[in-house]
Amino acid sequence: MDKPFLHESDFTSDDGQPEVVRRESTRLSREQLCTLISAASINLGSMMCYSILGPFFPNEAEKKNVSNTVIGMIFGCFALFDLLSCLLFGKYLVHIGAKFMFVAGMFVSGGATILFGMLDQAPDGPVFITLCFLVRVVDAISFAAAITASFSILAKAFPNNVATVMGSLEIFSGLGLVLGPPLGGFLYQTFGYEVPFIFLGCLVLLMVPLNMCILPNYESAPSEHSFWKLITLPKVGFISFVIISLSGCFGFLDPTLSLFILNKYLRKWLLVFGNIITAVCYMLLGPIPILHIESQLWLIILVLVVNGISAGMSIIPTFPEILSCAYENGFEEGLSTLGLVSGLLGAMWSLGAFIGPTLGGFLYEKIGFEWAAAIQGLWTLITGLVMGLFYVLEHWRGKRRDLQNTLITEEEREERTSLLPHEI
Numbered sequence: 001m002d003k004p005f006l007h008e009s010d011f012t013s014d015d016g017q018p019e020v021v022r023r024e025s026t027r028l029s030r031e032q033l034c035t036l037i038s039a040a041s042i043n044l045g046s047m048m049c050y051s052i053l054g055p056f057f058p059n060e061a062e063k064k065n066v067s068n069t070v071i072g073m074i075f076g077c078f079a080l081f082d083l084l085s086c087l088l089f090g091k092y093l094v095h096i097g098a099k100f101m102f103v104a105g106m107f108v109s110g111g112a113t114i115l116f117g118m119l120d121q122a123p124d125g126p127v128f129i130t131l132c133f134l135v136r137v138v139d140a141i142s143f144a145a146a147i148t149a150s151f152s153i154l155a156k157a158f159p160n161n162v163a164t165v166m167g168s169l170e171i172f173s174g175l176g177l178v179l180g181p182p183l184g185g186f187l188y189q190t191f192g193y194e195v196p197f198i199f200l201g202c203l204v205l206l207m208v209p210l211n212m213c214i215l216p217n218y219e220s221a222p223s224e225h226s227f228w229k230l231i232t233l234p235k236v237g238f239i240s241f242v243i244i245s246l247s248g249c250f251g252f253l254d255p256t257l258s259l260f261i262l263n264k265y266l267r268k269w270l271l272v273f274g275n276i277i278t279a280v281c282y283m284l285l286g287p288i289p290i291l292h293i294e295s296q297l298w299l300i301i302l303v304l305v306v307n308g309i310s311a312g313m314s315i316i317p318t319f320p321e322i323l324s325c326a327y328e329n330g331f332e333e334g335l336s337t338l339g340l341v342s343g344l345l346g347a348m349w350s351l352g353a354f355i356g357p358t359l360g361g362f363l364y365e366k367i368g369f370e371w372a373a374a375i376q377g378l379w380t381l382i383t384g385l386v387m388g389l390f391y392v393l394e395h396w397r398g399k400r401r402d403l404q405n406t407l408i409t410e411e412e413r414e415e416r417t418s419l420l421p422h423e424i
Contacts, residue, residue, distance in 0.1 A: 035215065037214060040172045041207045043176060044176045046146070048176040048180040056185065069365055070129060075357035083347045085141045086148050086349075090346070091343060106207060111205070113204060114202065117201065119132060151338070154169070166319055187199060230344055234390070243349055244349075245352060246275065274313030275384025286372075326340070
């Protein structure tokens with residue numbers, strides 16, 4: 001059945017939905033409130049578990065005779081399997097069930113975090129490295145399940161405010177990233193390697209029964225569309241590269257920074273300028289040697305703060321931009337498309353998070369942190385400029401199409417006017 005025609009001005013909500021739909025009551029229902037609590041719990045818990053590795057694991061791994069390149073690969077393998085799992089879970093979300101995928105993923109992720117805390121008991125060298133890879137792979141698969149389900153459930157519960165809700169929940173992700181390192185560092189210095197992982201793993205496990213009780217259960221019919229059809233849309237393809245470059249920047253810091261320290265219209269341009277500002281931050285993070293600026297702790301802290309803001313500018317618009325593009329190109333509205341978009345977003349983020357630490361660990365060894373960070377920033381700069389060029393061309397094509405439509409309408413009006421005297 002064809003959808004009713006909507007005027008262009010109707011598409012003004014943050015995810016491309018008609019404004020007439022957005023005028024519904026803004027009061028949260030019990031179902032929406034429970035969904036927010038569940039999503040906040042996975043954002044907070046997962047980011048705390050993720051961020052505790054950065055401050056002390058590279059140093060501990062070096063004691064186990066692990067090179068910086070392999071440390072980067074240990075960080076990166078998480079993202080590689082997260083990438084593959086996101087694509088799989090996004091496609092089969094409606095078959096598995098969003099709630100089951102969310103809860104099961106959180107349960108396994110908590111267990112994997114505890115297991116990672118036991119790895120210091122493993123023998124040095126190949127055995128330790130192999131176990132690190134195995135536990136990280138399990139954790140990646142479970143995390144992919146939980147986060148893909150979370151994105152889809154949020155988009156289903158808040159169809160008219162996707163970007164706003166996800167942007168608000170980034171507070172909990174940021175809180176997890178802020179609390180994880182100092183909490184993990186404190187527990188590590190006070191109690192040793194195992195306790196930070198056991199504590200946070202148990203914290204995630206305690207959230208499982210809560211989410212089993214409060215998380216709504218959404219059902220939907222399977223989609224006839226595929227990831228390939230979604231990612232081959234030009235805008236979605238470019239946005240995917242933006243996501244990869246940004247996640248690569250975040251992942252780049254995991255195996256390198258701790259060692260270095262110890263040693264709509266607006267939405268579109270937020271995405272573009274966020275990438276460009278992020279690139280400048282990475283140029284200053286070393287800083288790049290050609291600037292002849294001495295590296296200082298206050299500068300690193302300032303750059304990381306600005307980087308967090310600029311990356312948020314780019315990251316938050318990506319989901320509604322892809323979702324809007326999918327709807328405009330014939331994807332049906334429902335949980336199936338939301339699953340595809342969520343899976344694609346998670347997969348692209350994971351691909352960047354795989355490339356970032358893997359390449360970062362290698363470049364850190366070969367050319368040092370300063371030049372490695374500059375190369376990472378250059379990548380983000382290129383994707384930001386390409387995305388900006390795409391939006392300019394899109395705007396130009398839209399203006400040209402509107403002009404052609406206006407000319408056609410005027411020609412039809414003139415034709416009808418010229419025929420009137422003959423009809424009389």
